[in-house]
Amino acid sequence: MVVFGLFTVVPILYAIYESLFTSRIIGGTVFAGFGNYSQVLSSGPFWGGFIRVIIFGAIQIPVMLVIAFFFATVFDLGVARWGPTFRTIFFIPFAVPVVVAAIMWGFLLEPTNGPVTHLANLFGFGGTNFLSSGLILPSIILIAIWEWTGYNSIILYTALKSVPRDMVEAAILDDTPLWKIIVRIKLPMVRPAIVMLIFLNSIGALQLFVEPQILLYQGGAITNTWTPIIDVYNTSIANAQYNLGAAMAVVIALVITVISVGSMAFRRRRGELA
């Protein structure tokens, strides 16, 4: 009975925690009515930030997943020497705080003595400034790819490992070429994992905050409304317009929830959700 009690209390704590969320969100906006919302919804810079993070995700996620899937396949097939060692190395960025990652890359991409800038000069791109307003987005995409590819790759690797071995053996006996084994057998089997990664990474991309915030004073390309979360931060903390900030947070949460529920419904319809 003691254990029983313990296990009911813990989830109830969760439930209370959850219920607080809704009241928090409503509590922050009740006083202001819908005025804040109309202000947020008609704000050009706010939606500009949204479009920016969508572009960010639309480039970063596919590039990252292709690299991650490639290495996951390599590890799964065991076609590279020292596979387990590489697996460990690729996973290291996961343990590096995004703040530190952004600081390190800030130095590497630095326009006067950054090693990457030197490399660009070597290849004839003299005077490239990776932190200028034109190139800051690709630079942040690079940082995000560095941070998350290994993690995604390990998840895909685990998914590939669960593909039944006899299916692959049967295909080999039928003289199926390797690329066909990968594309026709393995890829469809790990499709649910890939779909889930796309969805999780999209939620992450919409909440882009740390990298641009850390690179704020380098190159000066990051504006106060660069991403939606930066906009929320500056509106509510720096400018103390809490209610307006809360309305923004609600809109962001709503957009993300719609995407979540949408993807869930999509997967359920495809029969991928148990």
Next chain:
Amino acid sequence: MSAPTLARSGDLTATPNEPGRESRRERRRRERLEEQDANIPVQLYGLKRGTVTGITALCVLFAIFTLAPVAWILINSTKSQAGIFQSFGFWFARPFQFFHNFSLLFQNTDSGTYFQWFGNTLLYAALGGGGATLLAGLAGYGFARFKFRGSKAFFYITVGALLVPVAAITLPLYLVYAKAHLINSIWGMILPSLVSPVGVYLMRTYVDLSVPRELLDAARIDGAGEVRIFVKVALPLMVPGLMTVLLISVVAVWNNYFLPLIIFTRNTLYPLTVGLGVWSQTAERSGGNSDLYPMVVMGGLVTIVPMIALFLVLQRYWRGGMLLGSIAN
């Protein structure tokens, strides 16, 4: 504070029937053999030796990309302010002042002292990450092995919490804190860290797969109490899962930036991420003239070393499959 937890779990793995007593070398050999056995020999795919070399080369390239920033920060932690900006980034430069830079971290700056932040982070990670693991273990076990009134509903709430966008709810959280006087309170940081829906979900999946119902029933027939069953029977079997959740939760707290950034206005409470962020931004705002740079670089290094070490230590417990379970279901 996480050290005692680790030691205790270590004892649990060493129960007589566990293979935990085999030596490190034996384990490595066994793992290598298992790895070889699990893979289909490369030749069967009709690949040439050259292809293997080519793919290995690609792995090396990506490994260089992965390790470059880490190598950079290691090398530049030995440099002076001028050295960081004037010498080649991937080689050492005189004067060698690694230890001087390290000692700078103990200094008081306008924005606070690094080692105070380090202590704070340790505290938040131990209480938040350790607590989250504990709660996830209990709740996961409860969900997986007990049916109680509303258990399904509670579990769905937990799964629903997985979809809540963290950054977007941080501000609402801040607004409540302002009302509840949790601004500049360490509990404001620790309490939200305790709640790990991912952890609960992972632990439920893990318990379902690795703690057989029959074993628990057998223990019950033998007259063991529920607490005893949990501690003596279930817990040892849950260790690898708990270690994975511990790693995920500690990394999450250690890396958290947005929440501490907005709830702490007093710099004596900052964790490393916020402190480093402030230093870095202060240095950048000065237009490259600040003597904070060597401290930012050294501080970054000291921030990532414990996490990489923790990861390498816990690696043998790491169950990537659990992550898969969480996303594939």
